[in-house]
Every structure is written in C-alpha cells, then in structure tokens.
Amino acid sequence: MRELRALKNVGESGVVMRFAPNPSGPLHLGHARAAYLNDYYVRKYGGRYVLRIEDTDPRRVEPENYQLLIDDTKWMGLNITETVYQSDRFPIYYEHGRKLIEMGAAYVCTCDSESFKKLKDAKEECPCRNRSVEDNLAMWEDMLAGKYAEGSVTVRLKTDIAHPDPAMRDFSIFRVVDSPHPKLKDAKVYPMMNLSVVVDDHLLGITHVIRGKDHIANTKRQEYIYNYFGWKQPEYYHYGRMSIGDVVLSTTAMKNGIREGTYTGWDDIHLGTMKAIARRGILPEAIKNAMIDIGVGQTDIQFSWENLFAANKELIDPVVNRYFCVTDPVKCVVKNAPTVTAKALLNPNDESKGYRELKFSGALYADPADLKDVTMVRFKDLFNAKVSANADGTFSLEYSGESLEDARKEKARIVHWLPADDSQIVKCLLRAPDGDKEGFCERSVIKESGKVVQFERVGFARIDSADNEKVVAYFAHH
RNA sequence: GCUGAUAUAGUGUAGAGGCCAAUCAUGCCGGCCUUUCACGCCGGCGACUCGGGUUCAAAUCCCGAUAUCAGCACCA
Numbered sequence: 050m051r052e053l054r055a056l057k058n059v060g061e062s063g064v065v066m067r068f069a070p071n072p073s074g075p076l077h078l079g080h081a082r083a084a085y086l087n088d089y090y091v092r093k094y095g096g097r098y099v100l101r102i103e104d105t106d107p108r109r110v111e112p113e114n115y116q117l118l119i120d121d122t123k124w125m126g127l128n129i130t131e132t133v134y135q136s137d138r139f140p141i142y143y144e145h146g147r148k149l150i151e152m153g154a155a156y157v158c159t160c161d162s163e164s165f166k167k168l169k170d171a172k173e174e175c176p177c178r179n180r181s182v183e184d185n186l187a188m189w190e191d192m193l194a195g196k197y198a199e200g201s202v203t204v205r206l207k208t209d210i211a212h213p214d215p216a217m218r219d220f221s222i223f224r225v226v227d228s229p230h231p232k233l234k235d236a237k238v239y240p241m242m243n244l245s246v247v248v249d250d251h252l253l254g255i256t257h258v259i260r261g262k263d264h265i266a267n268t269k270r271q272e273y274i275y276n277y278f279g280w281k282q283p284e285y286y287h288y289g290r291m292s293i294g295d296v297v298l299s300t301t302a303m304k305n306g307i308r309e310g311t312y313t314g315w316d317d318i319h320l321g322t323m324k325a326i327a328r329r330g331i332l333p334e335a336i337k338n339a340m341i342d343i344g345v346g347q348t349d350i351q352f353s354w355e356n357l358f359a360a361n362k363e364l365i366d367p368v369v370n371r372y373f374c375v376t377d378p379v380k381c382v383v384k385n386a387p388t389v390t391a392k393a394l395l396n397p398n399d400e401s402k403g404y405r406e407l408k409f410s411g412a413l414y415a416d417p418a419d420l421k422d423v424t425m426v427r428f429k430d431l432f433n434a435k436v437s438a439n440a441d442g443t444f445s446l447e448y449s450g451e452s453l454e455d456a457r458k459e460k461a462r463i464v465h466w467l468p469a470d471d472s473q474i475v476k477c478l479l480r481a482p483d484g485d486k487e488g489f490c491e492r493s494v495i496k497e498s499g500k501v502v503q504f505e506r507v508g509f510a511r512i513d514s515a516d517n518e519k520v521v522a523y524f525a526h527h
Numbered sequence: 528g529c530u531g532a533u534a535u536a537g538u539g540u541a542g543a544g545g546c547c548a549a550u551c552a553u554g555c556c557g558g559c560c561u562u563u564c565a566c567g568c569c570g571g572c573g574a575c576u577c578g579g580g581u582u583c584a585a586a587u588c589c590c591g592a593u594a595u596c597a598g599c600a601c602c603a
Contacts, residue, residue, distance in 0.1 A: 051540075051541085051551075051552085069603085070603090071602085071603055073602095073603085103603065105602090105603080106602055106603070108602085109602070109603080158601090161601095162600075162601065165601095166599090166600090169599085170528085170529085170599085199601080200601065201601095202601085203601040204601090205601090212530090213529075213530060214529075214530035214531070214598080214599070215528095215529055215530065215598085215599040216529090216530065216531090216598050216599040217530085217598095217599085218599085220599095220600090221600080221601050222601095223601085224601035225601075226601085239601090241600090241601075241602085241603090242602075242603050246603090261597090262531095262532070262533090262596075262597055262598090263596095263597055263598075263603090264597090264598090264603090265531070265532070265597065265598070266530080266531075266597075266598040266599075267598085267603090269530095269531090269598095270598095287532085287597090289532085289533065289596070289597090290595090290596055290597070339539090342539065342540070342552070342553090343539060343540080344539085344540070344541095346533090346539095346540080347532065347533055347596095348532095348533055348534070348595095348596095349533070349534090349595060349596050349597090350538085350539070350540095351538065351539085352538090352539090353537095353538045353539060353553075353554095354538095355537090355538065355539090355553060355554065356538065356539060356552075356553050356554090358553095359552080359553050359554085360552095360553090362565085362566090366565065366566055367566075371563075371565085373563095393562085393563095394562095397561080397562090397563080397565085397566080398565095398566065398567090427562070428562095429562055429563065430562060431562090453562055456562080457562090462564090463561095463562055463563065463564095464563085465563070503563085503565065504563095505563040505564095505565075506563045506564055506565080507563090507564095508565090509565090527564080527565080
C-alpha cells in the first residue's frame with residue numbers, strides 16, 4: 050500500500066477528522082473515497098474519527114437510513130471513535146445563529162429567492178440587509194416560534210455583497226421548513242450546512258477535512274463564519290470528481306428502481322452501494338486499498354473497476370477455496386474410462402487446506418466451449434480424453450490415459466468438469482451484472498455459503514445462498 | 528455570465544527546476560512455472576494537452592489557448 054502525502058499542521062495529539070454523510074440513502078462508492086481517505090490519516094497520525102450524520106434537511110431524512118449508515122460504516126471497517134447526529138444539536142446551532150445576529154453579522158431576509166438572486170447578481174444589497182439588530186432578533190424569535198411560513202424568510206450571513214465570486218455573496222445560514230423531521234418534533238428553523246458544519250467542526254475540534262471539490266466554495270464561505278467567531282479553520286483538502294461507470298449511484302434512481310422492481314433492493318448488484326459491492330464478493334479492505342491508491346488529488350478521475358478487482362484478487366486469491374463450476378454444461382459419456390476418484394486441492398497455494406474428492410463413473414459435465422475445436426482435453430485432476438464433435442452439438446469422448454505428460458505433449462487444454470452424478474453436484478446459478486449463467490457446481494460449495502470461492506477457470510464468486518437444491522453465486526471478477 | 532480548480536501511459540498514481548530519454552500499480556502482449564485462462568517469476572508495450580516566456584537547465588515556475596470539472600440553492 051502506498052504512502053499518502055503528509056498532512057499539514059499535524060499536532061502532537063494527532064488529528065481529528067470526520068466522515069459526514071447524510072441519511073438519504075445507503076453508502077456507496079462515492080462515499081467510500083471520503084470515508085477511507087479520512088480513515089487513512091486518522092490511522093496514520095492517531096486521534097479521533099467522528100462519524101457525523103448530517104440530517105439537517107428533513108425532506109432527505111428517512112429514519113431507516115440511520116441504521117443503514119451505521120451498518121455500512123461497520124462493514125467498511127472504519128475506525129470511527131464517536132458518532133454525532135446534527136439533529137441532536139439544534140440548540141447549539143440556534144445559539145450561534147443568535148450570536149451572529151447580535152453581532153450584526155447576520156440578518157433576517159424576507160426577500161423571495163428570485164429577487165434576492167437578481168440583486169445579488171448585480172452586487173446590490175437587499176433592503177433587509179440594513180435591518181436593525183433589534184428587529185432581526187425579534188424576527189429570529191418569531192422564526193423559532195413558528196410564525197413564519199416556509200420560504201417567506203431566511204437568515205443570511207453578511208459577507209461581501211460585491212464579492213467577485215457570486216457564490217460568496219450573503220449566503221443563507223438558516224431557513225424555515227414545514228416538513229416534519231423524524232427525529233425532531235417541533236423544529237421549524239433548520240440550519241444550512243455552512244452554519245452547522247462550521248459550528249460542529251469547531252466544537253468537535255476537527256483539525257483536518259478531506260472532502261470533494263464540490264465543497265471548495267463552501268470552504269471559502271465558511272471562512273466568514275470562522276472569522277466572525279474568531280475561530281481557527283481546519284486544514285482542508287479537496288479531491289476531484291470521480292466518475293463511476295457501469296453502476297447506479299443516484300439515490301433517486303436507486304429508490305425508483307427498487308420501488309418499480311427494476312432492482313431487488315439496496316444490494317442489487319447493478320447498484321454502486323457498499324451492500325451491492327459486498328454482495329459481489331468484494332472485501333472492504335479492497336475498496337480501502339483502491340481508494341488510498343487513488344488518493345487526494347484534485348484531478349477529475351474515472352473510477353476503475355479493473356483496479357478494484359485487482360486489489361480484491363490480491364486479498365482473496367491466496368486464501369479462497371477452489372471448486373469446479375460448469376456453466377452451460379453438456380453431458381458427456383467417456384468411452385472406455387475407468388471409474389476413478391479425482392483429488393483436487395482446495396487451494397494450490399496452501400496444501401494444508403486439503404482437497405476435495407470427485408468420483409467419476411462413466412459420465413461427466415463439461416463446458417462445450419472447452420471441447421469445441423479440440424481433439425484432446427485433460428480433465429483437471431482426472432484423465433485425458435479424445436474429443437470429437439457430433440453434428441447435433443454433443444461430443445464423443447474417449448478415455449486416453451491419465452498421463453499428464455501425454456496431455457502436455459499433445460498441448461491438450463486442462464479443463465474443469467463435474468461428475469454427472471446428482472449426489473456430488475448441485476445446480477448453480479452464477480449471477481453477474483451483465484447476465485446470469487446456469488450450470489452445476491460441486492456439492493461441497495454449499496458449505497461455503499456467504500464466502501467467496503474461486504470457480505476454477507471461471508473466476509471468483511461469492512456464494513450468496515445455498516441449499517441442497519441450488520447454489521446462487523455472484524460473480525466477482527476473474 | 529461570474530468565480531475557482533485541474534490537465535503525466537487504456538485506468539489510477541509518483542514526480543514540488545537539474546538525479547526524468549519520467550515512478551509504481553493495474554491493463555495488454557510474450558516467455559517461464561504450474562494438473563485453473565488463478566497465483567508467482569522474467570521480459571515487453573504504453574504518457575508529461577498545446578503555444579509562448581523565465582532559466583545555463585522546466586513534467587516541474589509564469590502567461591495565454593484548449594479541454595474537463597466544481598460553485599454561484601431558503602440541498603449536503
């Protein structure tokens with residue numbers, strides 16, 4: 050694993066960092082970068098890692114997502130030292146909001162958003178900006194008392210209305226929302242993230258923040274609040290946009306798809322959620338390694354499944370058991386073949402894991418693709434056979450000795466197979482994002498349920514479910 | 528439109544003026560090993576966006592162009 054660049058201004062006691070998702074859905078690949086990068090530095094320097102759940106938009110909070118988030122961070126193996134919920138901290142935000150109003154740093158604005166935008170774009174103050182502190186405070190109290198309807202009023206921070214960057218001009222720090230919050234009974238006034246984030250970062254002692262570059266303007270906006278309070282700003286690092294192909298990430302698209310039955314749930318393998326990736330046999334450690342390899346650069350990048358798979362293979366290949374799985378199987382009788390029992394190592398890298406036995410007596414299943422256009426094959430751990438294709442798509446096989454040397458001499462392909470004997474095999478459905486394959490696998494795969502195995506010459510797969518009738522496996526990668 | 532950021536092989540990444548005819552990983556190709564087309568080992572392929580400038584010397588600094596991205600929400 051490569052070493053990431055050192056952070057600036059790391060103190061004696063290490064760092065305090067945070068991972069701050071909002072509970073609008075489960076964690077996905079996009080979150081993983083922030084989560085693991087921050088995690089990396091907390092491990093590197095020591096300190097605290099705060100999981101902060103940013104549930105300050107009641108419309109985007111779904112109660113069931115809280116647990117989803119916690120479960121995901123646990124699966125990811127994040128070194129979280131404490132968890133805070135912003136919904137528990139509204140009194141703190143109100144207190145600081147009031148202070149800003151008292152010091153004349155914020156004002157209550159009753160302009161509708163379009164007219165404010167017009168003024169803002171023209172670098173012109175809105176009439177509310179010069180309201181007296183007393184009036185602002187009175188209106189603030191009325192806001193908290195629920196006397197204002199949603200959209201009729203907002204609290205803005207006084208920045209610089211003529212700032213060259215329009216994003217900096219008197220942005221909003223509190224708003225009124227009429228929707229109920231699942232965790233707050235009577236809240237009407239909600240802090241905007243720039244306010245709540247600054248207050249929390251300061252109070253929680255956050256020293257370093259790694260976040261996406263979509264927050265780069267927020268970092269500059271937040272600087273105004275830090276300055277008003279006389280607080281010191283953390284060190285920030287903004288990584289570039291990461292586009293992720295082949296998978297659905299948008300929360301609304303996922304929700305709609307699940308509701309309409311296009312996806313089976315949050316762990317549908319067409320989604321980019323942690324749950325879906327876990328289901329596909331990817332270890333959290335592999336995601337972590339892939340994310341650390343990507344690092345904190347500001348360049349926009351294309352997420353590489355290839356690299357993730359390589360990271361995963363590095364972890365699982367040495368330890369995972371091997372089995373045969375024949376997809377699209379064709380049944381073949383082998384003429385003149387003796388009855389023999391094949392012994393195949395569970396893991397050729399580790400003989401101490403033992404082997405599995407497959408008893409051949411007359412007929413086997415093979416992958417037709419392996420028998421096509423060849424005159425001889427070596428059935429791995431079994432024997433050689435001469436092959437001839439029949440007009441009807443079947444194959445005629447004839448025993449041709451068990452000498453491995455002969456097979457090599459003939460350059461025979463060494464292929465996987467299964468005995469055509471129901472007591473030794475089980476139906477296997479191998480599922481992948483681009484389609485399913487059906488076939489058989491060794492019966493002993495049943496006891497690997499929940500684990501990742503290697504189907505020899507097919508690829509790595511996670512055994513999703515298994516009983517005496519059927520194994521369902523999800524393809525991970527080659 | 529305004530503000531800001533970034534531009535190194537297919538992908539990711541190192542490189543913060545001379546050690547760079549550019550690192551590592553992954554990928555691809557070839558070979559070895561091997562009763563898996565896995566793993567391992569060896570070899571190979573493949574990149575500094577373009578144009579100016581500064582300098583004895585630039586992938587590295589400056590300017591411009593181009594491209595991409597982000598922000599300009601009473602979301603986070």
